[in-house]
Amino acid sequence: MPFITTTEAGVPIQGPTATLLYDDWYPALRTDQLRPNKLTTAMLLDIPLVLGRRSDGRVFAMRDSCPHRGIPLSVGWFDGKHVACKYHGWEFEPCGGQCALIPSLSSFDHLDATRIFATAYPCEERDGHTWVYIPAAGTGRKGESAERRRPVPELAKFGPRYRTAFLTAGLPCNVDHGIIGLMDPAHGPFVHQAWWWRTRGSIRQKTKRFEPIPEGFRMSAHAPSGNSAPYKLLGVYGQPIETTIDFTLPNRRTEVIRCGDKWFSSLTTVTPVTASTCRIDVIAAWNVFYHVPLVTPIAKFFGAKFVRQDQVTMIQQAEGLRHNPSLMLIDDADKPAKWYFALKQARLDAAATGGAPRHPMDGPVELHWRS
Numbered sequence: 001m002p003f004i005t006t007t008e009a010g011v012p013i014q015g016p017t018a019t020l021l022y023d024d025w026y027p028a029l030r031t032d033q034l035r036p037n038k039l040t041t042a043m044l045l046d047i048p049l050v051l052g053r054r055s056d057g058r059v060f061a062m063r064d065s066c067p068h069r070g071i072p073l074s075v076g077w078f079d080g081k082h083v084a085c086k087y088h089g090w091e092f093e094p095c096g097g098q099c100a101l102i103p104s105l106s107s108f109d110h111l112d113a114t115r116i117f118a119t120a121y122p123c124e125e126r127d128g129h130t131w132v133y134i135p136a137a138g139t140g141r142k143g144e145s146a147e148r149r150r151p152v153p154e155l156a157k158f159g160p161r162y163r164t165a166f167l168t169a170g171l172p173c174n175v176d177h178g179i180i181g182l183m184d185p186a187h188g189p190f191v192h193q194a195w196w197w198r199t200r201g202s203i204r205q206k207t208k209r210f211e212p213i214p215e216g217f218r219m220s221a222h223a224p225s226g227n228s229a230p231y232k233l234l235g236v237y238g239q240p241i242e243t244t245i246d247f248t249l250p251n252r253r254t255e256v257i258r259c260g261d262k263w264f265s266s267l268t269t270v271t272p273v274t275a276s277t278c279r280i281d282v283i284a285a286w287n288v289f290y291h292v293p294l295v296t297p298i299a300k301f302f303g304a305k306f307v308r309q310d311q312v313t314m315i316q317q318a319e320g321l322r323h324n325p326s327l328m329l330i331d332d333a334d335k336p337a338k339w340y341f342a343l344k345q346a347r348l349d350a351a352a353t354g355g356a357p358r359h360p361m362d363g364p365v366e367l368h369w370r371s
């Protein structure tokens with residue numbers, strides 16, 4: 001899928017950039033993209049990465065740059081234990097980045113190769129995502145100590161048996177626009193018009209209750225909108241349906257739908273690839289219709305259509321944003337977007353002053369909009 005739209009001349013569209021949040025976990029790629037003894041590249045927050053899986057199973061992410069002369073490590077070799085640079089053959093242990101060998105050293109040299117480190121980032125595998133912790137610049141070789149790191153994000157599951165799906169799409173706009181799009185309640189009836197979802201004519205007034213949660217906000221548990229088909233499907237179980245949607249910094253929307261012992265859970269992230277582009281990833285798990293054949297391909301088909309509608313809209317939006325228009329956020333439909341910007345600023349301020357982030361909400365609020 002296209003990450004970057006291009007002008008007629010083939011020049012990538014460079015839209016406005018966003019301030020990036022460091023000291024947190026971001027999904028770099030799917031673990032099934034990692035092959036034995038192979039190196040794979042990805043880009044996160046404008047940082048080129050080289051990723052792989054050691055022969056003992058551990059995943060790793062290094063800056064794709066040799067500390068000797070800067071050639072990408074990804075053009076070198078990986079034997080399951082060490083990453084060897086193509087230029088002068090220096091070898092690195094990839095989880096910690098420690099240099100293990102400098103082939104040119106002779107018996108006359110006193111340089112201790114093990115005191116040299118390539119940049120290695122904390123890297124963990126969860127739900128098929130390779131999560132990479134990107135520390136703020138200047139916070140040391142591996143960022144904060146492991147204890148001070150925020151926990152690795154994980155998709156909520158409510159039992160041992162479930163099906164899963166994954167979707168991804170590159171978006172040619174900066175992460176702020178991607179996130180606003182993610183939490184925007186008013187675009188649904190226009191962007192996602194389809195017989196199986198909802199139509200413009202089904203717009204009705206909604207009232208939703210929101211409450212503050214640490215570094216985010218929750219759309220409190222409620223019966224989901226009666227005018228969308230996926231929720232209607234759950235009605236076949238004849239039990240009350242309840243859904244809870246959380247947004248938390250830096251980029252995560254989680255949704256849990258429960259209906260008796262049936263559940264559906266998703267984690268959507270909008271990750272900065274560069275300061276002006278981002279990528280949306282959706283992972284989902286459910287035990288709804290567990291025994292119905294073809295549920296996974298059908299769910300993927302509709303999910304992919306849905307994400308594609310957002311992607312197409314944002315590609316079109318990027319054309320407009322290229323000219324740096326002034327924009328507006330209106331109440332109440334854009335209130336979640338306002339909270340997002342306030343939460344983000346609070347984290348940036350707290351990082352600068354060393355204090356605790358100030359939450360923009362002082363208690364539960366009701367918002368009203370039509371969608």
Ligand code: FES
Nearest residue numbers: 066068069085088
């Ligand atoms: S540039 Fe990598 S070993 Fe010299």
Ligand SMILES: [Fe+2]
Nearest residue numbers: 181187191310
């Ligand atoms: Fe959407």
